[in-house]
Amino acid sequence: MAKSYEVTKAPAQGTGRRGFFNALASIGASAVTGLVGVKMLESQRAEAAEVPAPLAESTGNVILRMQQDLEQTLASGKTPSWLMVVDTRKCIGCDACSVACRAENPTGPAGNFRRVIKKDLPIGPRPWAIFKPVNCLQCDDAPCARAVPQGMIIKRPDGIVEFDHDKLKGVYAQAAAQACPLKLAHVDDGKTFTQGTPRPQEYENRTFVESGKLYSRKPEGNQLTDVARKCTFCSHLLDAGVLPACVTTCVGGAMYFGDANNSSSLITEITQGRRIFKGHENLGLKPRVIYFTESMPDTPHIECVACHS
Secondary structure, X not given: OOOOOOOOOOOOOOOOHHHHHHHHXXXXXXXXXXXXXXXXXXXXXXXOOOOOOOOOOOHHHHHHHHHHHHHHHHHHOOOOOEEEEEEXXXXXXXXXXXXXXXXXXXXXOOOOOEEEEEEEEOOOOOOEEEXXXXXXXXXXXXXXXXXXXXXXXXXXXXXXEEEOOOOOEHHHHHHHHHXXXXXXXXXXXXXXXXXXXXXXXXXXXXXXXXXXXXXXXXXXXXXXXXXXXXXXXXXHHHHOOOOOHXXXXXXXXXXXXXXXXXXXOHHHHHHOOOOEEOOOHHXXXXXXXXXXXXXXXXXXEEOHHHOOO
């Protein structure tokens, strides 16, 4: 298994998300360093090793390496332990991953499987922003699973949290979606973006695979109406030997994916000795999506714990 590294958290002393950003709006860059619970940082050392620079290899080569790792894992016959890593330093907020996700996993206006959060930070003479792609964390201790009867939500041996669409419906679907503290699951209302228009689009009605079964969201006979849905790391693609759609579409090369049990994989290589932020560990989620928190070299940076306190 990949190693877990703890994040050193500055004492919040009542500084929450809203108060933090309100405070940033009213002070200059020089004053931010004194803000309680927040650290303006330069590139810093990891607890266990020197912090490496962001992976500079071309995105295409990185994707090829991850695809080769995936094929190696599947060929080994061993059960993988899937892990996703996001390097927010490289995310440019283009939303290509979100578009690719909708194309691969059709959803309606009620929700989606992933999105990119943008936080505008009015620091200094020129405002800047942080972009953070988010999707289901595939928690090893998933609160959604604790909110419904056993068997409706399954933890696959490879770590993916899978919803049983035949069982997780109605009030149970609502309970599961509401139990997620990050609101990363939703209940499908059966609607499409183009229904009721002069020309409803066929791409919204196409068949697709989700959790091992074939579905369609056609208005007539939509089997996913009133069903809870979320990201599955594109498990249908993984089972076929293909990386998740969001990973292969990331323009900035900010998304990494692989088997944490494979000691020679890129996902293991880039996380060794790193200072990584798992997010909401205080909730006991044990997530399989982790984030790099170091700053770009020679740039200011705000600790992730400023928002996740």
